[in-house]
Amino acid sequence: SAVISQKPSRDICQRGTSLTIQCQVDSQVTMMFWYRQQPGQSLTLIATANQGSEATYESGFVIDKFPISRPNLTFSTLTVSNMSPEDSSIYLCSVEESGEEKLFFGSGTQLSVL
Amino acid sequence: DAKTTQPPSMDCAEGRAANLPCNHSTISGNEYVYWYRQIHSQGPQYIIHGLKNNETNEMASLIITEDRKSSTLILPHATLRDTAVYYCIVRVAWYSSASKIIFGSGTRLSIRP
Numbered sequence: 001s002a003v004i005s006q007k008p009s010r011d012i013c014q015r016g017t018s019l020t021i022q023c024q025v026d027s028q029v030t031m032m033f034w035y036r037q038q039p040g041q042s043l044t045l046i047a048t049a050n051q052g053s054e055a056t057y058e059s060g061f062v063i064d065k066f067p068i069s070r071p072n073l074t075f076s077t078l079t080v081s082n083m084s085p086e087d088s089s090i091y092l093c094s095v096e097e098s099g100e101e102k103l104f105f106g107s108g109t110q111l112s113v114l
Numbered sequence: 115d116a117k118t119t120q121p122p123s124m125d126c127a128e129g130r131a132a133n134l135p136c137n138h139s140t141i142s143g144n145e146y147v148y149w150y151r152q153i154h155s156q157g158p159q160y161i162i163h164g165l166k167n168n169e170t171n172e173m174a175s176l177i178i179t180e181d182r183k184s185s186t187l188i189l190p191h192a193t194l195r196d197t198a199v200y201y202c203i204v205r206v207a208w209y210s211s212a213s214k215i216i217f218g219s220g221t222r223l224s225i226r227p
Contacts, residue, residue, distance in 0.1 A: 033214065042201070042218060042220055043152075043217040045214060045215070045216060048214055094157070094215075101163065102148070102160040102163065103150075103158070103160060103215055105158050105159070106157055107156065107157055
């Protein structure tokens with residue numbers, strides 16, 4: 001199974017600033033997904049990031065707010081831009097290896113915006 | 115993707131079988147049933163998935179009704195470490211460009227000693 005490293009594991013940020021979250025996988029994967037989990041809630045899919053193409057965003061999420069990079073098959077970043085307290089959440093990276101038919105998740109980034 | 119309905123919470127005695135139901139009455143013929151769980155403060159963990167046949171692995175069994183409109187996840191001998199939120203999800207095949215995993219609200223399972 002894929003091993004996923006997410007950085008930072010947690011951060012406290014000021015309103016109006018931006019934070020970039022990194023997701024590193026120990027194997028090449030085609031599909032990567034970014035999720036958000038607000039306090040006490042289930043996971044919400046932000047976008048699908050496939051290498052070599054623009055990320056596909058879910059309803060309610062836009063590229064200007066959550067720009068995503070996917071430079072190669074083992075790495076992706078999610079930026080939370082112009083943060084407000086409503087962005088305080090856990091952000092999770094997940095990957096699906098070809099033929100595995102299941103998602104593996106990183107341990108998440110706990111973001112608090114003051 | 116079809117929607118799923120799960121009870122918000124359940125409890126089970128340690129050592130007994132935990133049976134978690136899921137309703138997915140609008141499931142399409144090409145959609146699989148997946149189960150994940152999330153233990154507090156961790157990323158979700160894959161448990162099992164199936165299309166129409168019952169499935170078993172080292173963690174659990176998945177029973178899918180013949181009409182595929184509902185399923186049950188069975189943890190055969192629940193332990194305290196099985197306390198988690200369990201998510202039932204339906205999705206089209208992983209190799210489809212439209213495939214993605216959408217989480218519902220899940221069932222919070224509590225195992226009592």
